[in-house]
Amino acid sequence: MSYPGYPPSGGYPAFPGYPPTGQESVYPPAGQYSYPPVPGGYPPAGGGGTYPAAPPSAGYAGAAGYPAPGGYPGAPQAGGMPPYSGGPGFGVPPAGPGFGGYPQPPAQSYAGGGPAQMPVGYPSGQAPSPMPGQPAAMVQCTQGTIQAAPNFDAGRDAEILRKAMKGFGTDEQAIINVVANRSNDQRQKIKAAFKTMYGKDLIKDLKSELSGNVEELILALFMPSTYYDAWSLRHAMKGVGTQERVLIEILCTRTNQEIREIVNCYKSEFGRDIEQDIRADTSGHFERLLISMCQGNRDENQTVDYQKAQEDAQRLYQAGEGKLGTDESCFNMVLASRSFPQLKATVEAYSRIANRDLLSSIDREFSGNVERGLKAILQCALNRPAFFAERLYYSMKGAGTDDSTLIRIIVTRSEIDLVQIKQMFSQMYQKTLATMIASDTSGDYRRLLLAIVGQ
Structure with missing residues (x-):
């Protein structure tokens, strides 16, 4: 497999023996690496649909959107939903980079629990298909800001890029118009067409014309x-x-x-x-x-075993809050092997047992990178877009910008769930992602980022 022109100069490390020689090919296939949906869904605020309100005993201040106990097959029958330690409702941003609670997205209805609504902005009639063995009612609707361009012509795009880089000066806007509106698979085909038509390597040409953050961003977009x-x-x-x-x-x-x-x-x-x-x-x-x-061996069964969730919650309590010291291997075993839907149920069961949410307990029992890793797993189980929204926020908050994190998340989520990340960002921080990007970046770098996020 060959990725000509990588890594770029000026910030990209040189790896021995890279790039490999051989035949240019398209890798990976389009759409192959989507996230498996997790139950719970995220219809963003304003997304419509009917969601039962949380029961009075839920302990989650102002958090409309939870299914009531018994509201779907197999749901817990008593005890309400877990308390939320991050603040009363969607609008309160988490405190600090390693917060102990997450805004919970309104839950999509399960089979027999009412109509499941797609988020605002989801293309009509384009709901995702279930994964093999996944009940249709448990499919989470996610959407990227970048879709495959209709009537795509790799040769025409290659010609546009060639003209943008030919002669004196560079037409950066023409380059932005192409790369921000093509899927990753289509960009791989543009690279191949460029070499076929002009006998030149597109990545090397781009590197010679661009510099700084805009170069890193464009080259990241062209990487499989x-x-x-x-x-x-x-x-x-x-x-x-x-x-x-x-x-x-x-x-x-x-x-x-x-x-x-x-x-x-x-x-x-x-x-x-x-x-x-x-x-x-x-x-x-x-x-x-x-x-x-x-190992890539996490259980991906989408069916929740509430008895196992109760047992795991008890096991985690006894390994942490319920004893002097911490049995770290127990936390590793549960969080590394259970499916994300199962972990979400375990979080709920833990709150009833410990009278504290599991994220807060991990705050108390762990520190440093292992704490951040365990919390990242749980945060993704509860609300994956919120996890990435938080990472984006702290990449731009305060003096300076963590451009590598900003670029990596925008690029890797652009075809998966960047629409939902944008919506969670607004709910968590009372400002839009585009507004924060615009105030923290400049020039062609800003224009390309805003084009990718859909502004």
Whole structure:
């Protein structure tokens, strides 16, 4: 597999033996790496639909949108929903970068519980199909801001890019118009067409015309999705120091299929074993958590076993709050192996047992990177778009901008759930993602980011 022109100069590390020689090919196939939906759905605020209100005993201030006990088959019959430690309702942003509670999205109705509504802005008649073995009623509607362009012509786009870079000066707007409105699969076809038509490497031409953050952003958009994740992990562990938050962001949020493909790509492209690199760069319980994540063996059964959730909640309580000291391996076992829907039920059961939510307990029992990793897993189980919205917010909050995080999340979520991330961002921080990007960036970099997020 060949990815000509990578890595770029000026910020992209040089990997031995890269780029590999061989035949240019399109990798990965379009649409192959979507997230499996989690029950609960996220119709954003204003998305319509009828949702039963939380029972008075729920303990979740002002959080309309929970199904009432017994409101769907197999739901807990008593005890209400777990308390929310992050604040009363959607509008309160979490406190600090490692907050103990998440705004819970209104739950889509389950089979027999009323009509399931798609979020605002979801294309009419384009609801996602269930995963194999997944009940149709449990499909979560997610949507990227970038869709495959209709009437796509790779040769025509290659010609537009060639003209934009030919002669003196560069027509950056023409480049933005193409790359921000094509899917990743279509961009791979544009690269191949460019080489066929002009005998030149598109990535090398782009690198010679661009610089800085806009160069990094455009080259990230032209990387195949799996390669970009593998490259980001390699970059996070290469050289002095380790970017642990990058490891958490990728390994703790991807699906089994995505993780296995990332691990294989890491080996084939960089000639390295990712587990060995993790062991060399991390240690202790954080190392064990990441190694568990690398296996890509999380249970993906979408059916919730409430008895197991109760047992797991009791086990976690006894391993943490209910004893002196902490049994870290118990937390690792449950959070690394249970499906995200199952973990969501475990969080609810834990609140009834401990009179405290599980995220807060992890705050009290753990610290450092293992705390951040465990919380990332739970936050994705509860509300994945909110997890990425928080990461985006803190990449721009305060002095300076963490451009690599901003670019990585915008690029990797642009075809998956960036619409929902934008909506959660507005609800959590009372400002739009586009507004914060516009105030924190400038020039062609700002224009391209805003084009990707749909502004």
